[in-house]
Amino acid sequence: MGCARIRYCSWALPFLFYSSLPRSVKWRKKQGLVEGGHSMASEEESTVKEPLDLIRLSLDERIYVKLRSDRELRGKLHISIRVWESYGGYHVVNHGGNVFPRGLLSNLLWLKWAYDQHLNMILGDVEEIITTVEIDDETYEEIVRTTKRTVPFLFVRGDGVILVSPPLRTA
């Protein structure tokens, strides 16, 4: 089971794979998530089997992340894969260390992800919203402030993540 070569794919390469898929396939798979409720009913490959599968279907989309310390992020989930060749096929490994057997190249889209089991993730074009509540000493009224900042590229450590959600879609 020797590996002929290990190639480290840059961030850009997975997007090339993504764009080479027939548009109908991408859209069909996204439909499984957009329609919500029982995506298990649609095609097998987009079945949500584990909670992490839900994030897998969010790739290449903007997501909303709620963090500890009253912080929120909205950003684009980045994907990274390591691909190596073996016997003319490909093994795909995400940076969390999970290995998948070689398959059709089109399956790469749904096998690669930007997070690992800790929910460390990499986001691009991120808007961070920090919410603080100040209490006026005299009037005892709560002043809710939100601070925003934008970060082009951000690594999020998983232990700070509370909730991840795709953005609400306007029907």
Added chain:
Amino acid sequence: MSTGGGEKGSGGGGSVKTPADFLKSIRGRPVVVKLNSGVDYRGILACLDGYMNIAMEQTEEYVNGQLKNKYGDAFIRGNNVLYISTSKRTLAEGA
């Protein structure tokens, strides 16, 4: 050998023997998830795993009993979860 009975909901299920069985039995049901921070999430449980990572649909976020946010789909990291409970909530909005 069976551990805490606190996780076993009385949601009308059959014989629930272990917490693992409970987790398997509540998929697809409306649940209440309370986090360590006190925030409440109500929604339909899509799935969960042994770390108590949760995927939910039609999720509503309640802070201090007040509805704050709604998420179409939500993934909650398991270490924040205090408990998962079934609820007999009636779906106010069509699923």
